[in-house]
Amino acid sequence: MKVLVANRGEIAVRVIRACREMGLGAVAVYSECDRDALHVRLADAAVPIGPGPARESYLRIDAIIDAARRTGATLIHPGYGFLAENEDFAQACVDAGLTFVGPTPQAIALMGSKTAARQAAQAAGVPVVPGTESPFSDSASDDEIVATAGRIGYPLVVKAVSGGGGKGMRTVAAPGDLLAAVRTARSEAGSAFGDSAVYLERRLMRPRHIEIQLLGDHHGTVIPFVERECSIQRRHQKVVEESPSLALDAETRRRMAECAAQVARSVGYTNAGTIEFLLDEDGQFYFLEMNTRLQVEHPVTELVTGIDLVHWQLRIAQGARLDIAPERALTPICHAIECRIYAEDPDAGFLPAPGRVQALTVPGGPGIRDDRGVAAGFEIPMFYDSMISKLIAWGADRPQAIARLSRALDEYRVVGVKTTLPFFRWLVGQPEFAAGQFDTTYLDRLLADRRGIPFVTPTPTDEDDAAIAAAIATWMRSHRAAAAPAGEMRAWRRAARTEGLR
């Protein structure tokens, strides 16, 4: 049996690895700029599906279905992003007689609309953040938007109905900024998701972002997992995720898990999904949204429960019964923390820094998992998300996990492109991080306070080292050029001797 992985980067590699472990064939698809990507090299078969821009390759439903047909794949795993939460894609798989590794097209459509998902949560008796019950129409007048916002109250958040990953999302502190924020959110949502509809939601002041992973089978069983704490965010993008959260006591954990399972059951949810909550300072939690796919941060859950979520996704899709003991999924056996390492320049406002990864030193050793989609020599394309790796550390408790994470961040070297590694090395040393005292506004406030101060500045010793290294590298380059490969040793000795005489 073969699985086509309709994605790229680290998540495609992750799914291919699961296929291998389960004795399933893995088929990759790739765009023109991904021919030498790791997921293509690791797969049993690979099919080109078009040029670099996602719209012409990874978002082309017809090309992907065709690739499955040509290679004899019968399952399609969408990963996350791209077509993972596209109900038309899930439907196209069903129509082509393929098994979509994910929920039904109906569940994707329902929970993919953030406004419909809110209604479903309310119907299941789960509290939601106050906000608009239906999205604004494209023809909604400025007056109408301003009036609605006035009813909800400021500060508020403008959100794309089909949004995710912080795109098409804007915080508005005062009425004067509202219409500009709505415009930007619409334009970003339109280009990122092909749907420019937006709605408004009250902004809680200092909430934590806590989410519950779920699995549901086709026999009516839904199992919620121990929570993930994802409050460390930059401009609504998760940066660090961990499990369990320091903010939940056993009782709140149980209630939150039960609420999440309730929402999933009420919509007949199957396969992997995540329900996101905001936890207020007073301990109240609110349904935020549901992600109808595997999450980027799923490894922390795998590490703290010892349950392989991708294996289960593939098994559930083939009709298997979920026979995990519910207590096992809810009981963390260790602490795990993930950092999303991007090709971005943290000292230039985290601007994307695509380029060629010339060399790579990847950390290992006790308690380290590195889920990576790039190899040395790979050119990180400008067309997609610039994630290089997810570095995950686990330990018997949180301090041990942090110590291992910090050690692994020190070991990690990426040559050729700027990365967010210096930022993470700095972040893990912050007292609030060590104490677990943060909320979703923490990182943005911390970064604003720094006013662009570099995360690391060279010491006088660093400057000396750099001057010497630059000189030695230049020396070697000039001698390498002078020495023919066969007579390298002799030519080099001659050079050394000549130098010695100087």
Add this chain to the structure above:
Amino acid sequence: MTFEVEVNGRVRTVSVEAVDGAPGRARFRVRLDGAAHAIESIVTDVGLSLIYLDSGRGLDVAVTERTGGEMAVQLPHVTVDAIVDARRYRRGGSGPATASGDVRVVAPMPGRVVRVLVKAGDRVEARQGLVVVEAMKMENEITAVRAGVIKEVAVSAGQSVESGRLLVVVE
């Protein structure tokens, strides 16, 4: 061989003399502004591994050459820009700031200009947004490094730009 290496605006004199070994693994006598060091260097998969033989201190470095003697020296925790023999390469105003004090704001990555937020003659504050460039699905606001007056806007909305392409000149 003696090099003039500019690091963080300071010009250092570095002499490198091979003592023993082969290019892949060699010992050097290095003088940095007169101070002598014995250094062993080996070539690794990421660059060079250096050991100061007097103290035993070791470090892994990766040296990436750009143009005109400019290189990025990636030390274990920090990347330092260095220019080797700058005078050989520097011919007139090729740096980011020209003699007149103009700042040339260039695209830091390839992408597409979504919006131009200023026009020639506008007065801007430091860190004020100039141009929005979309790359990797995100909109990135390119800001002014210092206050000034917009002298020239070199791009328009919808245009694709390469990394290093001039966007705006701030006077």
